Amino acid sequence: xxxxxxxxxxxxxxxxxxxxxxxxxxxxxxxxxxxxxxxxxxxxxxxxxxxxxxxxxxxxxxxxxxxxxxxxxxxxxxxxxxxxxxxxxxxxxxxxxxxx
Numbered sequence: 001x002x003x004x005x006x007x008x009x010x011x012x013x014x015x016x017x018x019x020x021x022x023x024x025x026x027x028x029x030x031x032x033x034x035x036x037x038x039x040x041x042x043x044x045x046x047x048x049x050x051x052x053x054x055x056x057x058x059x060x061x062x063x064x065x066x067x068x069x070x071x072x073x074x075x076x077x078x079x080x081x082x083x084x085x086x087x088x089x090x091x092x093x094x095x096x097x098x099x100x
Contacts, residue, residue: 025053029069029094032079036092043087061085071097 063083068076075097082091
C-alpha cells in the first residue's frame with residue numbers, strides 16, 4: 001500500500017513535533033540561578049550540572065546557551081547564558097514568558 005505524499009508529510013511533521021526536549025533544556029528558575037554564576041561558572045560545569053541545551057556558537061568564539069524554566073500554564077521563561085571564548089559564563093539574561 002502506497003501512502004499519499006500529504007499523509008506521509010503529516011506523519012513526518014507529527015514525529016518532529018513530538019520529539020523529546022533535549023536533556024538540560026528545562027530546569028527550575030531557582031536551579032538555574034543557583035548553578036550559573038557569571039564570571040565563575042564554566043561551560044564544563046554547566047554541562048555537568050544541567051546537560052546540553054540549545055546553543056549558538058559565533059565566529060568570535062562566544063556562545064549562547066538557552067534554557068527554559070517552567071512558569072506555569074504550559075508557559076516557560078527563557079534563560080540565556082553568554083559564554084566567552086575562554087569557556088566562562090560572562091552574562092545571563094532572563095526573559096519572562098509571553099502572555100497568553
